[in-house]
Amino acid sequence: MSENGDGVVGEAAIRAEIVAYCTLLWERRLVTGSSGNVSVRLPDGDVLVTPAARSLRALDPREIVQVDASGNARDERALASSELPLHLAAYRVRPDVACVVHTHPTFCVVWSKFGEVFPRDTVGAVETLGPVGWAEYAPPGSAALAESAARVFASGVDAVLMERHGLSIAAAGLEQAFVLTDLAEEAARIAYFSKIGVPPA
Numbered sequence: 001m002s003e004n005g006d007g008v009v010g011e012a013a014i015r016a017e018i019v020a021y022c023t024l025l026w027e028r029r030l031v032t033g034s035s036g037n038v039s040v041r042l043p044d045g046d047v048l049v050t051p052a053a054r055s056l057r058a059l060d061p062r063e064i065v066q067v068d069a070s071g072n073a074r075d076e077r078a079l080a081s082s083e084l085p086l087h088l089a090a091y092r093v094r095p096d097v098a099c100v101v102h103t104h105p106t107f108c109v110v111w112s113k114f115g116e117v118f119p120r121d122t123v124g125a126v127e128t129l130g131p132v133g134w135a136e137y138a139p140p141g142s143a144a145l146a147e148s149a150a151r152v153f154a155s156g157v158d159a160v161l162m163e164r165h166g167l168s169i170a171a172a173g174l175e176q177a178f179v180l181t182d183l184a185e186e187a188a189r190i191a192y193f194s195k196i197g198v199p200p201a
Contacts, residue, residue: 011048011066014040014048015048017174018050018061018064018174019061019064021038021101021175021177022036023056023057023059025056025178025181026055026056028182029105029106031056031103031104031105034053034054034055034056035166036102036166037050037087037101038050038056038099038101038102038177039081039087039100040098040099041091041098041099045068046068046069046074047067047068047087047091049064049067050063050065050080050081051063051064051065051078051079052079052081052082065079069088071084083102084141085141085145086100086102086141086145086149087100087102088146089147089149089150089153090168093150093151093153093154094153094154098172099171099172099174099177100170100177101169101171101174101181102166102167102168102169103167103168103169103181104165104167105166105167105181105184105188106185107188107189107192108166108167108184108185108188109164109166111188111191111192112161112162112164112165113163116134117132117133117161118161118188118191118192119187120132120191121191122190124183124187125183125187128183129180129187131159132157132159132160133152133153133155133157133160133161134152134160135151135152135160137165140165145162145165149162153170159184167181167184167185169184
């Protein structure tokens, strides 16, 4: 991202970066339809987050919603993602992270319906992905879901598999969050085909 003269990354650049990574998530099929949401915490505590009911496939930087630390939109006409409580809860318990990426990757969701975290015994999962936490089911967008995930993030885990729902990643930057999301889905895919004894196509 480009920086201004004070070495601070500008808001416009952050908005553009969010859109670019949303496109990557779509291209990797880590999100489909209008699922998934992405946010970045600004240095002043405000949060930039993807809008409600919009596909991440082709967002415009101007559509990214800015909210304060309590979730109030700076522009009253803007509607943030319904999963905003999840993002804010993660930021509350993890002052070290600057972004949250929530997706519905196919094989991660399959494992979340099995009621367990997928085995992480491949080299990529062991060396780069690290531990994956588990959050029990709660309604999407609810305070209960946000708090369930936040308890796992508070333990220092960066990846949370959410029962019957999807995957959430808390990271220092969008590149790291994207890589962890991609690694988690590939680990879940490999584990699934290993479980059923069929080589992946």
